[in-house]
Amino acid sequence: MSETFTVPARDLTKSGIPTLADIGERLRGGAWAFVLLGIGLLGLGLVLQAERGWGNLLLTAFNLACVGLGGLFLLAIQSITGARWSDPILKAHRAMPALLPVAGALMLLLAFGASVLYPWARPDAASHEALHGRLGWLNLPFFFGRVALIFAAWIWVGRRLTQQGKGAAPFILVFGLTFSLANFDWLMSLEPVWSSTILAIYGFSGMFLQGIAIVTISAIVLRRVGLLPAVSKAQNHDLGKLLFAFSCFWAYIFLSQFLLIWYANLPEETGPMRLLLQGRWMPLFYLNLILNFGLPFVLLLQRRAKTSEIVLLATCAILLAGRWLDLYLQIMPPVLHGLGPVFGPAELGGILLQLGLGHLACWPVFMKDANPAQELPPAE
Template identity: 30%
Template sequence: MYQFSRIKINKKIIIFLMIITVGFIIIFLDRIFNVKNNHKSWTVLYISIFYFTSISLGALFFLGIQNVSQSGWSVIIHPVMEKISSFIPYGGVMILIILLLNTMDIVHIFYWMNSNLYNPIFLEYDKIAASKRIFLNIPFFLIRSVIYVLGYSFFYLNIKNISRTLYISHSLNDYKKLYFRSIIFIIFFSVISIFMTWDWVMSLNPHWFSTLFSWYVLSSFIITGISTITITAIYLNKKGYFPLFSKSHLHDLSKYLFSSSLLWTYLWFSQFLLYWYGNIPEEVIYFIKREKIYNSIHFWMLIPNFIIPFFGLISSKNKSNYKIVFSISLVLLIGHYIDIYNLIAPDVNERFCIFEIIGSLLIIGGFFIYILYSNLNIKFNSSEGNPFFKESKNYKYPYM
């Protein structure tokens, strides 16, 4: 039976990374507990947690799509997708903690959680925020957030357990369970992710709304998920732990990267064009605010998120080049972090601060990588029990 080889990580690298991370944690915590910097530090921490959680959600969603479509080519990569999804429960709990700190008035990221906004006797009274109180109230908001985290965690653990059982049993009934559970997850994710992005991102500015927003953010989830899957698969293959991963599999992953980056760009342009054409003050404030704070960063981020992947992956030859695809995947991860930062930070009036961004990325990113490679370090299971395993193992892209 084919299995992942047990991954050995150089202890010196771990110690070196731990020293750097601990140093940043000390400085970062100093800023968190410094009253003047409290707001800004918690914001960039929230952005990093949301970003890495979105990567795991994107990977699990992509895995669900592969199961439901019964794609034969991707079966050997399924375990990698599951491992990347393993951060979902941890990221979800960390987001819930930050939300609770907001409700307790310790952290001030969500503007609408200020109770004075809803009382006309206060100068802070906000008529627009008050009109949305049926949806934007703390108890209902927390209940919804708990449902998101529990729901995503349940489907991740359930799909993982069924896959493990399938690996042992090679049973067609277990495969059918995986298939139908993936269908339910995709339906759940397609609906719940809309409300999740409204709550965790768009509600940061209750004066602004977008009908395309949830789909726009969902496309970013998919891109970062596929990029991380690609980087991990290439890394494991180059280290000799994932020998069945071939250029044919890489070519198909690259096609998904190419097409999903086009989807993101289409949604970006659709939102921008509608706002520009309509010129409604409540809508265009989204772009005006970002232009003033970050000098039109919403245009500059088209370079890593559209132009580089478009011209880098338009060639079929480039799609099967490990170095090119690996580099473009990294560029996309950086580009979509900028996108997530651009979605959240301006709505809490935060200016770009490279120190806090690096610190938060080291802390949460280090934890994400630790969870990922801790799971990869466990002797698990390929997807050998999947009836399409042999097809995936012998898969050859026809035009290569």
């Protein structure tokens, strides 16, 4: 005859085990420290060298926008396809778009430093031969008006998707048009004589890969603290396959863009590429390939590696560093006017600001539906 045993519930307030609210409070203090230190270092960078300060602010704003869009895009495609494997990790997808208003505010701040970043925003722009016929589109009021409209569209459509579960198909349409425009406006116009017809798809490949990496880290960490208890090795394996596949996709688009420039051999396209392949920028050019493709390919090649949380976390950290470097190589060479790369207060400040703002914006969404007295799961 079987017997039923009941285990009395433990009082977590007396057990010494930190609750999710405790963890969030501790992390929030650290996040605010990162934000304040990041702002201070960015301000110091602006004083020391305005080009680097404003360039890193652009990198920070664009990267945060890509994180928010990555979460929305993953949520949209899973809604359209009716995917069920990702149900346990949807909370991570819904948290990432909280960064879009923050990124929009940072992008609008660039209006004060636009003349440092963009040649078309300088007083002598009309005399610049490469800008003839472009100033009707590239001028400060119209440019930042587009910035405001693009972020307003992303935030409005994104809130419908995350809060009501509606509008996945309209979001894909809006995203395709506006994200392409954002890449051409915000990044390609840094260098008036350079152009790439596939810059938007290249930007998408990096954005999507970064989004998968952040969702993977969130799923693993939040399972450890009890917010996503349903995440299993099956979800880890699926996320590992996505990381592997889209790392290869990023490399394919990278090679496609490079080969188009190499084959056409047009001076206005090869000049910026030669800068990256020579002198002090060359090591970073090859490091970009290693971080975004080489190391992830080797680490995730075996099936067992795709279910290992340690391997997945290490791979995601590498990919996020690679994404930062990829954007750095797109933004800083034209902003620095041919000077070599430097890592200093402005770069460190931008990274700290991204980490701090990321936690402050996303953690409240993670906690929204959680039980604050929830116990941490035992370590496996």
